[in-house]
Amino acid sequence: MTASDALAVPVDPTSRQRLAESALVYRVIDMSDDADAEGFLRADSRGFLDEDPTEKSIAEMRPGFSERRNVGVFDETAGTWPIATVNGWITPLTVPGGEIPMWAISSVTVAGTHRRRGIARNLLEGELRAASDAGLAIAGLTVSEATIYGRYGFASAVPVASVTVDTVRAGWADSARTDEGRVLFCDRETLADDLGRLHERTRTARAGQIAGWAGRWKRAAGVFESDKERASVRGVHYLDADGEVRGALAYTLSEVPDAFRSELKVRALIAETDGALRALWRFVVQHDLVVRARADLRPVDDPLPWLVADQRAVQVSVHDHGWLRILDVPAALAARTYRAPLDAVVAVDDPLGFATGTWRLTVDGGQASTVETDGPADVSLDVATLSALYVGGVSAVRLRAAGRLNASAEIAAAIDDAFRAADAPLLGIWY
Template structure:
């Protein structure tokens, strides 16, 4: 798959004009200028309510900054001032149902200064990114969010729900099978390398996954400067019978009672095989002196509740995590595989107009999916692009969206959509971006 470099895409002209009307300057930051790069990083950290970054932290963040398209909004045209709003983006492969990939416009670092609320800045930032993606021919956009009420208005949908597990280890016990292989401790540098390697090999198994990047793995391994809890991070990896690394887990322990009993927080568990998943879960749940294990960003079909003796010792909380936004319906819908035949005409509304219209989707076992714009055909289902983007990853039922009024269709059409779009295994996104 050829991946476009987002840094080659200029600032969106419409957002430039819109913000200029409010005496604001919108531009892609020149990453070769160290002063501008530092000011941008400091503004992003401030936007997420972080402490003022040290020189070491800024140097650590520079590699990620250099790899992305960084766009800022400024109070004046002067280049060497701190932006009042930030956003960054890059083009990355995203795994689709069936194991294929599409280039996705990934969006991160969205901040607006508390001094500049209610001036249309967030709208200009988000819409500017989507128009830039469309101009580059990227068929889908994605992000993870700190606030879940903002992004639906731009056509994003919460397509990748994830689970947080809290385990009472004394009650849950263990009932999983024996595994041929071994778990061993690794230092934090080796942990970062193992997380990277296993995640990259395993991510093609589930739709919604994207590759990580160096600072993501070193951060999870507790090696990022400024991480006050970094020294608490420990790591293990699982080696199969042939000595191949098939799984890795970063975790931290916290004294939870004052009586030398501990809680174990799984920062990330990545596994390439069911054996690796089971072995790493067993290590966590049977760890000495640990009464509670927590783990977030786990897939909804995780084996954990079925690996313990008493599933009531496992509490599962489902929450939104990965948000997707289709920008090109024919490209997106023909790229994934489906679980059942389907022939429907869907009417899609789109607040930004990129995908609005009537579309016929035809799926059968003998040919590739076909999508075409139609006029005058009987419409089987109506939905907005946010709902279609939710349905696309295959992890949210069409019946659920129908029940919420997000899909208007007869029950038999809803059932047909459910059968076709469901993905196996469940979609997942196990990192923040």
């Protein structure tokens, strides 16, 4: 199933009926229609508290949105813009050992004038029913408000690290050797192309990643004229000894008041090889006249603390980022591989009904099989907890300690051994 297949998915009839009972119209946006497209994009910007987009901004955003299934909720007494928005598309989600098609959800907004009317519930449940009806086994999103999505069965499954480096203290470790490649400045268009190619080549290396899109990399590289920081965006790429681009870095510099020094903020850092990663981090840490560097959306096992001379100069804060929601338990569990054998009866509770059931999960030779059963469960958990475990970035032992997973200590440890990803999962972009 491809991304374009999402465009043919109709709006969910249950949500359409519920919203119609409140005199609200729930429909797919026609992005080929100027007025429809502009209304959706302006409502989306309003919902995220962004500035009202200019005509240039709309022209820059529109191609990317046209590749998605955009849905608006309209109140005919409130003007021509939608009072709520959502969009979805189908993207490959990297899982241990492979990929699974995922329904990605974004642009979830409800106007402040229409809160507490069940609109968000119908948007999100409608997307989940649409995804399930289209045969998708999992949905995902990134969130601006983390307290909303658990009630719909989503859970934080891909934590990431936010890193702050005191570059004056950090230094560079003598053991952190770099190879014979070169770091060179590049123009914005080249940087955007490099980021896109590198992301596509590397996204299957870590569970949790999804496919990118051209607008994402143009925005990171400062190509869009509507970007307020565009003038301060710089870019470098790393060429290995054979002249091949193996890494790219987009960043901005901002002056630290009264210090005659700057702070470097990483917009995107993608490295295909360990040598490229070390070289780009060295460029950041040793940048002239920079006293502090910041980067977000880094893997929680990023080697940066081991690349500097003083690890205390690197502050790492882990936070939620990639949220997942399983819709079809057997299909989702069969799509990934496992690191250790497992034999357990798993009972899943799903208030929305998609994933409710009891299965005997057997892992042999890295592959899983699931058979429905009426037998007593070794593990009881809700769908959000199973979704948190899915790509191997959250510990079953930790979830058991939090009361989210009902199992013996031995079973929880066995689940950890089986589900754990070799490298920490990562989602390196917002969507």
